[in-house]
Amino acid sequence: QQQVKQSPQSLIVQKGGISIINCAYENTAFDYFPWYQQFPGKGPALLIAIRPDVSEKKEGRFTISFNKSAKQFSLHIMDSQPGDSATYFCAASIGSGSARQLTFGSGTQLTVLP
Amino acid sequence: DAGITQSPRYKITETGRQVTLMCHQTWSHSYMFWYRQDLGHGLRLIYYSAAADITDKGEVPDGYVVSRSKTENFPLTLESATRSQTSVYFCASSHYGVNEKLFFGSGTQLSVL
Numbered sequence: 081q082q083q084v085k086q087s088p089q090s091l092i093v094q095k096g097g098i099s100i101i102n103c104a105y106e107n108t109a110f111d112y113f114p115w116y117q118q119f120p121g122k123g124p125a126l127l128i129a130i131r132p133d134v135s136e137k138k139e140g141r142f143t144i145s146f147n148k149s150a151k152q153f154s155l156h157i158m159d160s161q162p163g164d165s166a167t168y169f170c171a172a173s174i175g176s177g178s179a180r181q182l183t184f185g186s187g188t189q190l191t192v193l194p
Numbered sequence: 195d196a197g198i199t200q201s202p203r204y205k206i207t208e209t210g211r212q213v214t215l216m217c218h219q220t221w222s223h224s225y226m227f228w229y230r231q232d233l234g235h236g237l238r239l240i241y242y243s244a245a246a247d248i249t250d251k252g253e254v255p256d257g258y259v260v261s262r263s264k265t266e267n268f269p270l271t272l273e274s275a276t277r278s279q280t281s282v283y284f285c286a287s288s289h290y291g292v293n294e295k296l297f298f299g300s301g302t303q304l305s306v307l
Contacts (some may be wrong), residue, residue, distance in 0.1 A: 126295040181242070
């Protein structure tokens with residue numbers, strides 16, 4: 081019930097292409113869906129986030145698409161660049177007040193070829 | 195420098211030894227978190243704290259102890275290290291909890307031999 085399933089595990093894209101990473105969840109009580117980006121040797125950093133009352137959110141080349149009925153959300157990276165090569169984690173949060181917790185997907189290692 | 199810092203960066207220890215990982219933040223964030231990162235599992239929450247002297251268990255708390263006597267510090271102790279605790283440990287902080295940006299440290303890579 082608390083799981084967030086992420087796919088693919090790894091992804092190789094040519095420069096200029098579109099990278100798509102998918103996540104699925106079961107628990108409809110999840111109500112906040114962030115994506116974190118992690119470069120080697122660094123901690124994750126928030127990239128973009130969405131709430132379930134919105135079907136899409138775009139920030140620059142990064143877009144989250146959210147399908148509430150399918151319980152799925154995805155990250156699209158347009159015009160992918162070698163500098164986007166990193167590990168991407170989707171996540172979902174649930175709970176109230178100080179007990180709210182974030183559940184992460186297993187991560188996708190993205191490689192953008194020059 | 196302001197931010198969140200973890201120490202040590204790398205640690206090798208033996209099974210059965212006690213190990214403490216340190217985390218310090220300079221923003222006076224209320225919330226602090228400890229996650230472990232393992233291949234195939236993403237990041238899993240070990241413990242979190244909503245304020246000084248308030249801590250609570252996460253998904254994988256067994257074998258770990260935390261304390262938070264000061265807002266800025268949140269040490270994680272492995273009381274008797276086991277090989278299964280070999281992992282990369284990340285500390286994070288935020289002002290209002292997980293529904294806003296979490297600021298992560300650079301991690302501690304721990305190997306238990």
